[in-house]
Each structure stands twice: as structure tokens, then as C-alpha cells.
Amino acid sequence: MRFKCTLCGECCKASPVSLLPHEDVILRELAERMGLVYKSYPGYSMYDRVSGYNLAFSYVMDLIDGKCTFLSGNLCMIHNIYKPLICRSFPYIPRQVRYNIDSYNRVVYATAEYGLSLVCPVIKDDKRMLEKMLETNPGFLAEYMPSEYDAAGEMERIRSLMLTLLSTLWRLGIVDLESHRPGAPVYNLYLFLVKHYPDLPHILRIDQVMKKAEELVAHE
Ligand code: SF4
Numbered sequence: 001m002r003f004k005c006t007l008c009g010e011c012c013k014a015s016p017v018s019l020l021p022h023e024d025v026i027l028r029e030l031a032e033r034m035g036l037v038y039k040s041y042p043g044y045s046m047y048d049r050v051s052g053y054n055l056a057f058s059y060v061m062d063l064i065d066g067k068c069t070f071l072s073g074n075l076c077m078i079h080n081i082y083k084p085l086i087c088r089s090f091p092y093i094p095r096q097v098r099y100n101i102d103s104y105n106r107v108v109y110a111t112a113e114y115g116l117s118l119v120c121p122v123i124k125d126d127k128r129m130l131e132k133m134l135e136t137n138p139g140f141l142a143e144y145m146p147s148e149y150d151a152a153g154e155m156e157r158i159r160s161l162m163l164t165l166l167s168t169l170w171r172l173g174i175v176d177l178e179s180h181r182p183g184a185p186v187y188n189l190y191l192f193l194v195k196h197y198p199d200l201p202h203i204l205r206i207d208q209v210m211k212k213a214e215e216l217v218a219h220e
């Protein structure tokens with residue numbers, strides 16, 4: 001009754017990978033150090049009237065030749081350095097993320113709806129059992145896939161942290177947010193926040209990830 005990934009690699013070929021803004025920075029750096037092609041584009045963004053930028057709250061990493069650039073055989077090359085949260089939570093993934101803006105109180109926050117992906121053959125096989133268990137015990141997924149469930153929780157905590165920090169800047173008058181403005185230049189939200197919260201890389205342990213990446217390249 002426990003989910004066990006068979007390392008089939010299907011989830012690394014199924015679709016582009018959604019990333020939080022700091023993950024786009026990490027993965028771009030890792031790909032560069034490893035000599036891999038990396039392509040990504042901003043997902044959701046909001047316009048800041050003060051800086052004149054659309055601040056990107058999420059990114060999408062494109063597949064390269066039908067698979068993730070970090071996939072080698074069926075294995076993830078960055079598993080021991082930094083694996084994106086959505087890869088760690090897979091097959092329990094956000095089906096929809098809504099970013100909400102409260103201009104009166106100067107708050108921006110997200111609501112995410114999670115579900116199981118049928119791209120995963122294990123979920124396909126367990127589908128009936130899961131439907132039955134979830135009917136009687138809605139909290140069953142936390143028992144069935146504790147690591148994936150925790151990773152999803154971490155993803156939402158970090159998303160929420162970034163939006164809370166941004167909302168604070170809004171209330172201080174450092175930013176002034178509105179809906180995405182077509183044509184305005186894009187700025188990664190994480191990189192924007194670091195200018196105002198220099199401890200953020202340490203809080204998100206990005207400094208440790210970069211150290212691991214340096215060690216990896218030094219050993220090659
Ligand atoms: S980062 Fe790793 S786990 Fe995620 S899609 Fe790429 S190869 Fe798969």
C-alpha cells in the first residue's frame with residue numbers, strides 16, 4: 001500500500017517541467033556547468049509599476065529532444081545535487097496554481113490544487129485501489145506516498161514564502177503590483193527578492209546546492 005517509484009523515467013519525458021523561480025536559476029547554472037542545453041520560459045507573472053518589470057512567479061523548463069535535459073538513460077543526473085520539487089513530488093502534482101491579488105490589502109497569494117498523474121504507470125496500476133481508499137480516507141495519500149506528499153508541501157511553503165516577502169515589499173511601497181503587462185521585460189521573482197532579502201539563498205539552501213555543484217564539476 002505504499003507508492004514505489006520504478007525509475008521508469010516516464011515522468012521525465014511526458015511534458016515540460018514547472019519550476020519555482022529559484023529552481024530555474026539553479027537548473028540553468030547546473031546545466032551550464034554540465035555542458036547541457038537548457039531552455040526555459042517564464043510562466044505566471046505580475047507587473048511591478050515601480051521597477052517596470054513583469055516579475056515571474058514560475059518557470060517552465062522545456063524538454064530537449066523529447067526528454068528532460070538532465071535525464072540520462074532512465075536516471076536523473078542531478079538527483080543528488082538538486083532535484084526540482086515537482087520532480088520530487090511526482091506523481092502528486094499541482095494540477096492548477098492560481099495567483100490571487102488583493103490590491104486593497106497589498107497581498108498576493110497562491111492556491112494550488114493537487115492530484116495524481118496517470119503518466120505514472122504505478123498510479124495507473126493502483127488507480128482503483130487509490131479511488132477506493134480515498135473515498136473512505138481522504139488523507140490516505142500522505143500514508144501512500146509520504147516523501148512525495150512532503151515535497152508537495154515544501155513546494156507550496158516556498159511558493160508562499162516568496163509571495164509573502166513580495167507582499168511585504170508591496171506594503172512598504174517598494175513594489176506596486178498589478179496584472180501581467182504584455183511587452184514589459186521579465187525579471188525572475190527569486191532574483192528580484194534577493195536584492196531586498198540577501199539571506200534568501202541561505203534560507204532556501206541554494207548556497208549548499210551551488211557548493212555541491214562545484215564539487216561535482218571539480219571531480220569530473
Ligand atoms: S530534473 Fe531529473 S527528475 Fe526532473 S524531469 Fe529532469 S531528469 Fe527527471
Ligand code: SF4
Pocket residue numbers: 004005006007008009010011012090091119120121122
Ligand atoms: S513515472 Fe512514476 S514510476 Fe516512473 S519514474 Fe516517474 S514517478 Fe517513478
